Amino acid sequence: MxxxxxxxxxxxxxxISSRDRLPAFPHTVSHPGTRAVSARGSSVMDDSTDLHDGFSPFQGFQSLQxxxxxxxxxxxxxxxxxxxxxxxxxxxxxxxxxxxxxxxxxxxxxxxxxxxxxxxxxxxxxxxxxxxxxxxxxxxxxxxxxxxxxxxxxxxxxxxxxxxxxxxxxxxxxxxxxxxxxxxxxxxxxERESLMSVCTLASQARVAEFLCAWARSMAQRGLRADELTLRMTRADLGNYLGMTLETVSRCLSRLNREQLIRFGERGRRQISIPDLARLEQYVISGSSARTARLQ
Amino acid sequence: MxxxxxxxxxxxxxxISSRDRLPAFPHTVSHPGTRAVSARGSSVMDDSTDLHDGFSPFQGFQSLQxxxxxxxxxxxxxxxxxxxxxxxxxxxxxxxxxxxxxxxxxxxxxxxxxxxxxxxxxxxxxxxxxxxxxxxxxxxxxxxxxxxxxxxxxxxxxxxxxxxxxxxxxxxxxxxxxxxxxxxxxxxxxERESLMSVCTLASQARVAEFLCAWARSMAQRGLRADELTLRMTRADLGNYLGMTLETVSRCLSRLNREQLIRFGERGRRQISIPDLARLEQYVISGSSARTARLQ
DNA sequence: CGCTTGATTGAGTGCACTCAATCGGGGTGG
DNA sequence: CCACCCCGATTGAGTGCACTCAATCAAGCG
CATH class of the missing domain: 2.60.120.10 (Jelly Rolls)
Structure with a gap:
């Protein structure tokens, strides 16, 4: 071993209580080969040389998928x-x-x-x-x-x-x-995005952007992006976002009041986003220059 | 420890290199693709060419202390x-x-x-x-x-x-x-250290830590660590540290007043640190829980 | 049932922000 | 040369956002 x-x-x-009704096998080590390897062998990442020849129409090689x-x-x-x-x-x-x-x-x-x-x-x-x-x-x-x-x-x-x-x-x-x-x-x-968020956004916009990022991240993984289940306490959230837990709570309440988010029935860690575009718009409008501008 | x-x-x-009288060309773009090797550039380069033979390929340089x-x-x-x-x-x-x-x-x-x-x-x-x-x-x-x-x-x-x-x-x-x-x-x-600094330190401690980090790094390169020459405006500094330029200025003035730093004769971008240990101590004592603690 | 933990909300305070005036150095042109 | 300007830095006054402290509420659990 x-x-x-x-x-x-x-x-x-x-x-975190109540959320793990799954049978857990903490010391079980499963083996990877179980997942069938797809037949098509040549992945997009194989050819690393043509990625860097200086031109890519979109997002480089990523745009292929x-x-x-x-x-x-x-x-x-x-x-x-x-x-x-x-x-x-x-x-x-x-x-x-x-x-x-x-x-x-x-x-x-x-x-x-x-x-x-x-x-x-x-x-x-x-x-x-x-x-x-x-x-x-x-x-x-x-x-x-x-x-x-x-x-x-x-x-x-x-x-x-x-x-x-x-x-x-x-x-x-x-x-x-x-x-x-x-x-x-x-x-x-x-990491840099986090730094940018903490440095340039007011607290409520920061919370909003966090939710946007989470939603985008879920969407990107093929999970539903309009129903988030935060798995962290307000204290964790506040620590991550650089504010106190009370401020997090107040910001979420305010976002809820302004209809930008809605709390779920199964506790206030569940947050639904009725209109992600509107939430993203809020972040932008709330991004008043909080710190020193350059030049 | x-x-x-x-x-x-x-x-x-x-x-930091010691000369500074060169004019700035704020929007000059140099083309990385041009393989222009300047012969006079060698003055700033480390030109030691002797080889070193023995390090494990998979360990990187971790063995060197x-x-x-x-x-x-x-x-x-x-x-x-x-x-x-x-x-x-x-x-x-x-x-x-x-x-x-x-x-x-x-x-x-x-x-x-x-x-x-x-x-x-x-x-x-x-x-x-x-x-x-x-x-x-x-x-x-x-x-x-x-x-x-x-x-x-x-x-x-x-x-x-x-x-x-x-x-x-x-x-x-x-x-x-x-x-x-x-x-x-x-x-x-x-990047994570920056995030930690921005999230957990009050502004003055943040400025102090920035200076400490700079000084340590100088020492690490065998340069003098008690005489720093910042090459950035207060605006840049503030942006990097997540505060306004005025706050940066006030914090530096306060640190100067409290004898933790001293401004040099050649302008207020030059900062000397009489006692690095004391400055580091200040950072620690100033690290009151600014954001949510965990558990 | 009471205990504990997490979340919310309120009241009040203080730190860092905004706005604004001033200062100083370096460069430029009259 | 001085006058002037520009830019960066400093400092002051006042404000507001986010913090601290504290009370309350809700949920889970022994």
Whole structure:
């Protein structure tokens, strides 16, 4: 058994109640080959050379497929070339702890995860939220130790990929390397979007944009985008968005009052978005220059 | 203090060249595709050419402890395996524009650079500052187009590395791939540190931490850490730190009044830090829970 | 049933923002 | 040369948004 599995610990002290009626098998490791590999072998990512010849009509090579197909293709590529073990996680499970030696990354098959950074003086910050198709652990490559905690917010499943295995795979299969580079590049982009949001938007617009981003993200994964089920407390939300839990609550109430969102029947963590375009419009109109403009 | 804790420390890299009398050309675009190698650029480049032989291809440079040595080693590896052209940039030069096709990354030999993201509705955000040893362009991999502008804030020199070439190099030289992965991982870490700073620190502590990070980074490169020369306006600073330029100015004045920093004789962009430990202590004490705590 | 945890809402405060005036240095032209 | 302007930086006055503190409510659970 890999040391990766040993790193995974089950911490049930912070379980989100009532949401896991699924039978959980925390220590079950399933095998990847079970999913049939599609016959059409040549994926779009194979040919990495023609991507960079300087011209692309749309979004580069991505435009050849919709994002969901691309994600599936990516996951298929990884499964095929790395053949990783996988693992079921439950709410509160920690995939890796900040400071522990890095030797494994994870590819998310399902579930929702938060990455929590801690400063030396004890400040905690949720720096990222991750979902199906996202990778976990890249930040640990740099110094050989994980830079944050990865905590499952929901029941889910991750592929376990020893980093050494991944590197070997990248050497033998350049298309896998392209996939990994792209995933890391995406992660850099996302962090920057968070920073932009926190730095330039007032609190209510920030909450609104968060909901928009979540909705878009769900749509991109083929899930329904008009009915969000937040799997986090107001405290988590506030921490991630750089505001207090009370402010989050007030902003959501105000958005609800203004009909931009609607609370679901099954608790106020369920939020429906009647008109996503209108919510996005609100973000734009609310983006008064909150900080210093450039030039 | 544990080894792990040290590894997590902030290390934004900053490097400043000493001359500053050059005129700025704010909208000059230099073309990365032109392989113009300037002979006189060698003055700013590290021209050590001796090889280093022994490091594990899959471990990157983690075995080397001294960060400065590690950086030099990394740059040497890239020069050796990729043999990139290089290019002199001047203040205001734009290495790449957001939205333009991505096909090149850059490795910074000298100078200071800012990465500016723009949202659809026109908000601008300096998302990162880059210096010697940092890479530029990784965020463009994901969608085949650059995600931000890269603007030189000072005279400098960058190595020009076509991404296709880099990929080929990675396939043939696993140690190069490790270098690239490590660089991207570092970039992810840095963005998260920025987010943490913006989300958890009050404005004055945020400014203080920015200065601390700068100073540490100088020290890490063997340069003097008690005399900083900021190469950006208060507006840039404020944008990067998520506050207005007036607030930046007030915070600096207050830090000066409290003897935590001292303004230099050559203008108020020059800042000396009499006691770095005391400044760092101030950051910690000023880190009152500004946003929601977790659990 | 009471306990606990999470969410909401209210009241009041303070920090950081906006607006605005001033200052200083560097460059330019009369 | 000075006068002038422009730009960046500083400082002040006043305001408002988001924070703190605190009470209440709702839901889940032993």
């Amino acid at each position: 890999s040391e990766a599995a040993q790193l995974i610990q089950h911490d049930r002290s912070h379980q 919709d994002p969901q197909q691309r994600m599936l293709e990516m996951m298929r590529t990884v499964r095929e070339l790395v053949q990783p073990a996988s693992k079921v996680v439950r709410p509160g499970d920690v995939l890796y702890h900040s400071g522990l030696p890095f030797n494994t990354v994870f590819l998310i098959n399902s579930g929702a995860y938060k990455l929590v950074s801690r400063s030396l003086d004890g400040r905690e910050q949720i720096v990222s939220l991750k979902f199906r198709g996202d990778w976990l652990g890249f930040s640990g490559i740099a110094h050989g130790r994980h830079a944050c905690d990865a905590v499952a917010m929901d029941t889910g499943n991750v592929s376990i990929i020893p980093y050494a295995t991944l590197l070997e795979g990248c050497v033998r299969h350049p298309e896998l390397m392209a996939v990994v580079h792209e995933a890391m590049s995406t992660e850099i982009r996302r | 544990s080894e792990a804790a040290q590894l997590i420390q902030h290390d934004r890299s900053h490097q 001294d960060p400065q040595q590690r950086m030099l080693e990394m740059m040497r590896t890239v020069r050796e395996l990729v043999q990139p052209a290089s290019k002199v940039v001047r203040p205001g030069d734009v290495l790449y524009h957001s939205g333009l096709p991505f096909n090149t990354v850059f490795l910074i030999n000298s100078g200071a650079y800012k990465l500016v993201s723009r949202s659809l509705d026109g908000r601008e955000q300096i998302v990162s500052l880059k210096f010697r040893g940092d890479w530029l362009g990784f965020s463009g991999i994901a969608h085949g187009r650059h995600a931000c502008d890269a603007v030189a804030m000072d005279t400098g020199n960058v190595s020009i590395i076509p991404y296709a070439t880099l990929l080929e190099g990675c396939v043939r030289h696993p140690e190069l791939m490790a270098v690239v992965h490590e660089a991207m991982s570092t970039e992810i870490r840095r």
